[in-house]
Amino acid sequence: MKRRGRGIACMWYPIGFTVSANPSAATVKMNEDGTATVLTGTVETGQGSLTVLGQIAAEALGIATDDVHVVSADTDTTPMDTGAIASRTTYVTGNAIFLAAEAAKAILFEAAAPMLDVKVSQLEAKDRKIQVKNYPQRNVSIGEVALRAQAVLGTPAIGSASWNPPTVALDPETGQGKPFATYVYATQIAEVDVDDETGEVEVLRIAAAHDCGTAINPMLVEGQVEGGISMGVGMALQEEMLFDANGRHINPNLTNYIMPTSLDMPEITVDIVQGFDPTGPFGAKGVGEPTAVPTSAAILNAIHDAVGVRVYSLPATSEKVLTAIKAKRAAEQKQIPA
Amino acid sequence: MTDVTMTINGQTRSASVPPETTLLQLLRENFNLTGAKLGCDVGDCGACTVIVDGQAVNSCLMLAGQADGRQVLTIEGLASREHLHPIQKAFENSGALQCGFCGPGVLLSAKALLDDNLDPSTQEIRDALSGNLCRCTGYTKMIEAVQEAARLLREESRTQLTHARPEVATP
Ligand code: FES
Ligand code: FES
Numbered sequence: 446m447k448r449r450g451r452g453i454a455c456m457w458y459p460i461g462f463t464v465s466a467n468p469s470a471a472t473v474k475m476n477e478d479g480t481a482t483v484l485t486g487t488v489e490t491g492q493g494s495l496t497v498l499g500q501i502a503a504e505a506l507g508i509a510t511d512d513v514h515v516v517s518a519d520t521d522t523t524p525m526d527t528g529a530i531a532s533r534t535t536y537v538t539g540n541a542i543f544l545a546a547e548a549a550k551a552i553l554f555e556a557a558a559p560m561l562d563v564k565v566s567q568l569e570a571k572d573r574k575i576q577v578k579n580y581p582q583r584n585v586s587i588g589e590v591a592l593r594a595q596a597v598l599g600t601p602a603i604g605s606a607s608w609n610p611p612t613v614a615l616d617p618e619t620g621q622g623k624p625f626a627t628y629v630y631a632t633q634i635a636e637v638d639v640d641d642e643t644g645e646v647e648v649l650r651i652a653a654a655h656d657c658g659t660a661i662n663p664m665l666v667e668g669q670v671e672g673g674i675s676m677g678v679g680m681a682l683q684e685e686m687l688f689d690a691n692g693r694h695i696n697p698n699l700t701n702y703i704m705p706t707s708l709d710m711p712e713i714t715v716d717i718v719q720g721f722d723p724t725g726p727f728g729a730k731g732v733g734e735p736t737a738v739p740t741s742a743a744i745l746n747a748i749h750d751a752v753g754v755r756v757y758s759l760p761a762t763s764e765k766v767l768t769a770i771k772a773k774r775a776a777e778q779k780q781i782p783a
Numbered sequence: 784m785t786d787v788t789m790t791i792n793g794q795t796r797s798a799s800v801p802p803e804t805t806l807l808q809l810l811r812e813n814f815n816l817t818g819a820k821l822g823c824d825v826g827d828c829g830a831c832t833v834i835v836d837g838q839a840v841n842s843c844l845m846l847a848g849q850a851d852g853r854q855v856l857t858i859e860g861l862a863s864r865e866h867l868h869p870i871q872k873a874f875e876n877s878g879a880l881q882c883g884f885c886g887p888g889v890l891l892s893a894k895a896l897l898d899d900n901l902d903p904s905t906q907e908i909r910d911a912l913s914g915n916l917c918r919c920t921g922y923t924k925m926i927e928a929v930q931e932a933a934r935l936l937r938e939e940s941r942t943q944l945t946h947a948r949p950e951v952a953t954p
Pocket of ligand 1: 820821822823824825826827828829830831832841842843844
């Protein structure tokens with residue numbers, strides 16, 4: 446008989462390690478046609494980070510994301526980046542790009558102030574223009590300002606910056622300290638059906654609420670959450686590297702290493718809990734790895750809710766769940782006084 | 784050596800290859816069509832999916848000789864120079880691919896489905912994509928994208944029908 450259960454799991458996850466240097470550097474160049482070029486050493490692996498980094502530069506410069514050309518991941522020519530690792534790109538690389546864009550913007554403001562006859566502090570960059578705050582009708586196009594900065598004033602609008610979450614050593618005696626710059630939080634709830642005759646588990650629904658600070662690109666955040674959940678479903682129920690007695694990996698292929706297909710995926714609801722972290726670019730933190738953290742715990746809790754058994758080793762295969770169900774039944778039988 | 788001739792993306796192509804050559808090898812190595820990917824070479828992952836005579840197949844499991852005389856569509860043949868195919872457009876708009884390695888296969892599995900059925904249910908979409916493993920996306924946005932593509936294609940066929948309707952003389 447199929448039994449339904451629900452389980453919940455919460456997590457926090459650290460973003461921007463501080464126990465050793467963790468820098469990102471970036472260069473932002475404002476072009477005379479109003480576009481900008483961003484140079485970053487980080488690498489895109491499909492998560493969409495170059496889009497998000499382009500959005501950060503665009504927002505800082507008051508231009509459109511389409512106006513930004515991001516050049517990445519060439520160790521010969523792009524500035525150093527610690528890497529697309531540890532869910533750090535939006536936060537650490539994003540901060541470097543934000544600072545580089547601000548430096549380029551400062552040069553633009555210096556050039557634009559005399560053009561608009563105001564002080565630098567009265568200017569803002571918006572809608573592809575440098576304009577006077579509260580008087581947007583007094584403006585010059587950002588491309589024109591960039592051209593003037595380089596061709597008349599001899600100060601091309603280019604900014605370079607690096608950002609490193611302040612490195613703080615841990616206490617050598619206690620191992621305590623502040624190992625990360627910031628943290629994200631999430632809760633996922635899983636609903637499952639467990640067949641108590643076969644031990645088979647089907648994940649029906651997962652609701653995932655994630656804090657990532659400001660979600661700079663909500664669609665990409667959702668993509669990360671959904672992808673992380675698929676990894677969590679695999680970890681909970683299917684995926685296992687098997688080794689023989691000699692330590693040889695015996696399932697190094699997709700025939701025997703089973704991962705979720707489109708048929709194994711539950712219906713997913715993603716709730717992005719908007720927060721704001723003052724240390725991140727426009728309040729953003731990160732989202733990559735945290736998405737896979739609570740899923741298996743939520744599923745295993747749901748299994749417990751459905752059939753009352755705890756499985757303590759992953760993946761919770763049908764065999765393990767059924768064995769646990771049988772053990773529970775046997776224990777209950779024993780308790781019945783003769 | 785086996786001589787093979789087939790229509791690939793509308794063009795007649797021929798090659799002479801050892802008989803054990805798979806269709807995937809033929810496409811990638813002889814014709815330099817590297818859109819279809821080699822993920823596992825044993826039919827597990829679907830990264831090599833192409834369409835042969837209207838059916839999505841794992842090209843790593845088909846011999847080049849078996850495709851002789853048939854119509855093959857690879858990802859390179861899906862978009863035109865002017866625009867993306869509606870399925871590609873829908874995938875792009877919904878952010879349905881991340882690293883993209885599974886993409887050519889997923890898109891062609893989706894195309895084979897939609898060529899047959901312009902109004903598939905979620906379950907039918909899940910079934911059609913079940914042979915395409917994706918490590919990144921969790922499939923959720925892909926399923927939404929196929930639904931969106933189906934909508935776009937239905938609209939397209941409706942407008943084509945209206946345009947194609949012959950003038951009927953009003954009595
Ligand atoms: S390469 Fe053909 S199914 Fe994996
Ligand atoms: S998008 Fe990376 S495998 Fe599907």
